[in-house]
Every structure is written in structure tokens, then in C-alpha cells.
Amino acid sequence: MPKNFSLNSNNDKAESSETVLSIEHLYKSFGANKVLVDFNLDLVRGENVVVLGKSGSGKSVLIKCIISLLNPDSGSIRMFGSNIPDIKNDVLDKIRAKVGFLFQSNALYDSMTVRENLEFPLRRHWISVTQRQVNAMVQEALEEVGLAHTIDSMPAELSGGMRKRIALARTLILKPEIILYDEPTTGLDPITAKEIINLMIEIRERYTTTSLIISHDMNCVRMASSRVVMLIDGSCYASGSFDQLANNADPKVKQFFE
Amino acid sequence: MYKLPYKMIASYLPSLNIFLKEAGEIARFTGRFFTQWFKPRYEIAELLRQCFVIGYRSLPLVGLTAFILGLVLTIQLRPSMEDYGVASQLPAIVGIAIIREIGPVIVALIFAGKIGSSIGAELGSMKVTEQIDAMEVSGTNPFKYLVVTRVLAATLMLPVLVLLGDAVSLYGSWLGVNIRGNTSFYLFWTQVFNSITFSDVLPAFIKSYFFGFAVGVVGCYKGFNSNKGTEGVGRSANSAVVVSSVMIFLIDLLAVQVTDVLGLN
Numbered sequence: 173m174p175k176n177f178s179l180n181s182n183n184d185k186a187e188s189s190e191t192v193l194s195i196e197h198l199y200k201s202f203g204a205n206k207v208l209v210d211f212n213l214d215l216v217r218g219e220n221v222v223v224l225g226k227s228g229s230g231k232s233v234l235i236k237c238i239i240s241l242l243n244p245d246s247g248s249i250r251m252f253g254s255n256i257p258d259i260k261n262d263v264l265d266k267i268r269a270k271v272g273f274l275f276q277s278n279a280l281y282d283s284m285t286v287r288e289n290l291e292f293p294l295r296r297h298w299i300s301v302t303q304r305q306v307n308a309m310v311q312e313a314l315e316e317v318g319l320a321h322t323i324d325s326m327p328a329e330l331s332g333g334m335r336k337r338i339a340l341a342r343t344l345i346l347k348p349e350i351i352l353y354d355e356p357t358t359g360l361d362p363i364t365a366k367e368i369i370n371l372m373i374e375i376r377e378r379y380t381t382t383s384l385i386i387s388h389d390m391n392c393v394r395m396a397s398s399r400v401v402m403l404i405d406g407s408c409y410a411s412g413s414f415d416q417l418a419n420n421a422d423p424k425v426k427q428f429f430e
Numbered sequence: 431m432y433k434l435p436y437k438m439i440a441s442y443l444p445s446l447n448i449f450l451k452e453a454g455e456i457a458r459f460t461g462r463f464f465t466q467w468f469k470p471r472y473e474i475a476e477l478l479r480q481c482f483v484i485g486y487r488s489l490p491l492v493g494l495t496a497f498i499l500g501l502v503l504t505i506q507l508r509p510s511m512e513d514y515g516v517a518s519q520l521p522a523i524v525g526i527a528i529i530r531e532i533g534p535v536i537v538a539l540i541f542a543g544k545i546g547s548s549i550g551a552e553l554g555s556m557k558v559t560e561q562i563d564a565m566e567v568s569g570t571n572p573f574k575y576l577v578v579t580r581v582l583a584a585t586l587m588l589p590v591l592v593l594l595g596d597a598v599s600l601y602g603s604w605l606g607v608n609i610r611g612n613t614s615f616y617l618f619w620t621q622v623f624n625s626i627t628f629s630d631v632l633p634a635f636i637k638s639y640f641f642g643f644a645v646g647v648v649g650c651y652k653g654f655n656s657n658k659g660t661e662g663v664g665r666s667a668n669s670a671v672v673v674s675s676v677m678i679f680l681i682d683l684l685a686v687q688v689t690d691v692l693g694l695n
Contacts, residue, residue, distance in 0.1 A: 230448045234561075239567055241563050241566060241567070261571075265569040268567055268568075268569055269569060273567045274562070275559050275560045275563065275564055277558070277559050279559060279560040279561050279563065279564035280554075280561075280564075281556075281561055282555070282559075282561070283552075292565075292568055293567075293568040293569065296568045296569040296570065297474075297569045299508075327433075362605070
């Protein structure tokens with residue numbers, strides 16, 4: 173039976189700082205397969221929390237529940253004063269405008285140019301925005317990721333790393349307070365992966381965003397995390413800084429760092 | 431005494447179960463369309479874009495196939511008509527056949543092949559690459575944006591394509607008549623219009639809406655419920671064509687019964 177234990181003082185920090193995301197007693201299963209079992213997590217403003225777990229352990233299910241792409245079986249997910257599973261679509265859309273989501277597959281719209289990809293969330297969330305404002309924001313977001321020259325390209329014309337950066341620019345364009353990253357370095361070569369991680373760190377420092385990163389890339393975990401949460405057997409098995417967990421003797425924790 | 435082939439019947443039960451389940455899912459998907467299409471926010475710009483993509487871009491293919499259809503049908507019919515000594519009635523016979531039945535069904539089948547597969551593949555690809563999820567996160571109802579617009583565009587555009595296809599097909603027929611005869615353009619069209627009545631045109635026109643709706647719904651359903659990666663996308667495109675083609679014939683069968691009951695045949 174896995175035991176939940178905390179290995180660092182971040183929980184003390186959570187008590188003193190503003191909690192922007194609070195997950196309590198979250199359960200999610202697909203038929204007989206129990207994916208999340210009494211999962212609990214608090215995210216403090218400005219934190220970069222990495223959820224580490226094996227493939228198929230339910231990491232992606234967790235962030236899809238947070239953004240309400242999946243409905244949990246039970247439990248609460250509190251964000252911006254609302255319990256996500258209980259709210260209506262119009263309130264959910266307002267919350268989603270404050271939460272960025274970087275998809276594992278980038279999820280760029282194939283039939284749209286880079287400009288249209290970036291304009292899409294702006295047009296949908298901020299209906300009254302003018303074309304001049306849209307152009308300025310698209311330009312700013314692309315410059316942020318160093319790809320202003322690709323504005324009229326189609327996603328298929330770009331490399332994997334460039335597509336990831338464009339997806340990040342699309343996530344940034346609404347100036348989100350929380351960014352959810354689903355395996356941001358999967359499928360990238362080590363150099364490009366490092367560039368993406370550095371970009372994520374830069375974004376957090378510049379915009380003081382809070383990030384929840386799903387990953388099993390240890391390089392990403394080490395570089396990007398201010399706290400690591402280990403998702404084992406559907407629940408939060410351990411939590412602490414990278415170094416604390418790396419030096420832990422628990423065999424289930426140790427296997428990730430060997 | 432005759433014994434029922436229980437084993438044979440039992441072997442068909444799983445397939446029947448899958449068929450009924452699929453039919454139920456498509457019915458539920460259609461119900462969702464009817465509950466969503468009139469609710470704001472209206473995706474007018476996307477609807478117009480889809481009308482352009484689905485309608486205008488199908489014109490060359492529909493025009494070409496309709497032209498060949500009219501031409502071939504006329505050439506094939508001529509010998510039999512001559513045997514019975516009614517070759518002069520060729521424009522009337524071809525006109526009725528094309529307007530009542532062959533035009534709508536053939537254009538709908540071409541439409542299912544082109545648009546049904548394209549919708550199935552496009553939405554299937556969007557589903558497996560998480561683009562539909564990304565749309566939802568961007569404050570967009572993907573069902574309204576992707577499904578409602580495509581189904582409406584297919585429903586509105588197919589009757590227009592059928593009308594244009596009928597016209598092009600009859601033009602092909604006129605050329606076919608003139609390969610071995612000499613009939614003026616005016617005489618040909620006069621004979622066609624004299625032979626057709628309101629009850630020939632209206633049922634054919636109305637059933638075209640149902641054909642278009644079926645192609646749109648089935649294509650969107652298959653794409654929207656695609657899974658198993660790129661293999662699933664191919665399967666979605668393929669089954670969108672197969673199922674919508676079968677639906678076209680079923681609707682046609684139903685339409686002929688309804689027009690018969692209403693005395694329009």
C-alpha cells in the first residue's frame with residue numbers, strides 16, 4: 173500500500189502563500205482501471221511543480237481533469253474560487269482563458285497558418301478585441317518564442333521544435349496565470365528539449381506564472397521544477413525538491429532517479 | 431420438420447449487436463446536433479467557409495461526373511428506344527430518369543465519396559492530434575464549430591449541387607442525342623420540360639436535403655469518434671463513405687415509399 177509522505181518544506185510554503193490550484197480527494201477511473209485514487213495537490217502562486225510518473229500512470233488524465241477535458245468521478249479541483257467539476261460552461265470558459273495548456277502533440281490547427289493559430293484563442297475568449305490589438309499580441313507572442321518570421325507559415329512547414337514553440341506562443345497569448353504543460357519535451361532532441369525547458373523557465377520568471385508540468389524526462393524535471401510530485405498507483409506518493417527525492421531511499425522513488 | 435439454423439443465427443448476433451449499437455450512437459449524435467444548432471454562439475463565418483469548401487469545391491467533380499452520366503445514359507438508351515420506335519422520346523425519358531432518381535442519387539454518392547471521406551479524415555485527424563481538445567480549451571464548443579457547421583453546409587449545398595448536376599447531365603444528354611441524330615437545343619429542353627412535372631422535381635429536391643444531412647452527420651460522427659491513431663483516421667474516412675452511401679440508398683427507399691403514399695409517383 174503506497175504511503176503519502178512529504179519530503180520538504182514546500183507544504184509550509186503552501187500555508188503561507190496564495191494557493192492558486194487545490195486538488196482534493198480526486199478519483200478517476202476508466203471502467204475497472206482506477207487511474208487516480210484519492211489524489212491531492214496544492215499549487216502555490218509562482219511555483220513550477222512537476223508531476224513525475226511512469227507512462228500510463230494517469231499524469232495526462234490529471235491535467236485533463238484540471239482543465240475539464242475529462243470529468244473526475246469524485247473530488248474537487250479548486251481554481252480561481254470555483255470548483256471546476258461543478259461549474260457551468262460560461263464560467264469554465266472564463267477560467268480556461270486564465271489557464272494555458274501546452275499539449276503533448278502541440279495540437280496546432282493544421283488548416284490554419286501560425287498567425288491564425290495564435291489568433292484563434294484571442295478571438296474566442298476576447299470577442300471585443302480589435303484587429304490592431306490582435307496583430308500586436310500575435311507579434312509579441314511570436315517574438316517571445318523567437319519565431320516572428322514564421323507568422324505566415326503553415327504548421328506542417330515547421331520542425332518539431334518550432335511547432336512546440338508556436339504551441340507555447342499560442343498558450344502565452346492570453347497571458348495565463350497558470351500554465352499546464354503535458355510532456356513538453358517528448359519527441360524532441362536533447363538540445364531542442366533544453367531550449368524548450370529554458371523557455372519555460374524564462375516565461376515563469378518574466379510573467380510570474382504558476383506551472384504544472386507533466387513529465388518523465390528527468391532533465392526537464394531537474395531543470396524546470398521547484399517541486400516534484402510523484403504520481404504512483406494513482407495518488408501523490410511523494411513530494412519534494414528534485415534533490416530531496418533523488419537522495420531518497422524509498423525504492424519506488426529511487427527507481428526514477430537511477 | 432424444418433429446424434431453425436440456430437448456430438448460423440447465433441453467429442450473426444455479435445455483428446447485429448455492433449450494428450444496433452452504431453445506429454444508436456449515430457442517432458444520439460444526430461440528437462445532439464438538433465439540440466446544439468440553434469443555440470448561440472452562431473458560427474456564421476465558419477458555416478460560410480464550409481459552404482464554400484463543401485459546395486463550391488465539389489462543383490468540378492460533380493459537373494464532370496454528371497456530364498458523363500447524361501451522355502452515357504443517352505447513348506446506352508438509344509438502341510432500345512429505337513427498337514421500340516420511340517427514339518424521339520429520348521429527351522423526355524432521360525430527363526425524367528435524371529431529375530427524379532439518377533441525378534440526386536449519383537450526385538449524393540459522389541458527394542459522399544468526396545465530402546464524407548474528407549470530413550471523416552479531417553475531424554479524425556483533429557481528434558487524434560488533440561486539436562479538438564485544444565479548441566475546447568480555447569473557449570470554443572468543438573461540436574458547434576466543427577460538426578454543426580459541416581452538417582448544415584452539407585445539407586444546404588447538396589441540393590444546389592444536385593440542381594446544377596441535373597442541368598449539366600441533361601446538357602450531356604443533349605450532346606448524346608446529337609451524336610446520331612439532329613435535335614436542336616431548344617427542342618431538347620422543350621421536350622424535357624414538357625415531360626417533367628412539379629411532382630418529379632419536388633420530391634427529388636427534398637430528398638437531396640436528407641442525403642446531404644446524412645453525409646454530413648455520418649462524416650462528422652465517424653471523424654469525431656475516431657481513435658487508434660492514424661489507422662483510426664483512415665478507418666473513419668473509409669467507413670464515413672460506406673455508411674453514408676448505404677444511408678443514401680435507405681433514404682431513397684424511404685422517399686419512394688413516402689411519395690408513393692402521397693400519390694406523387
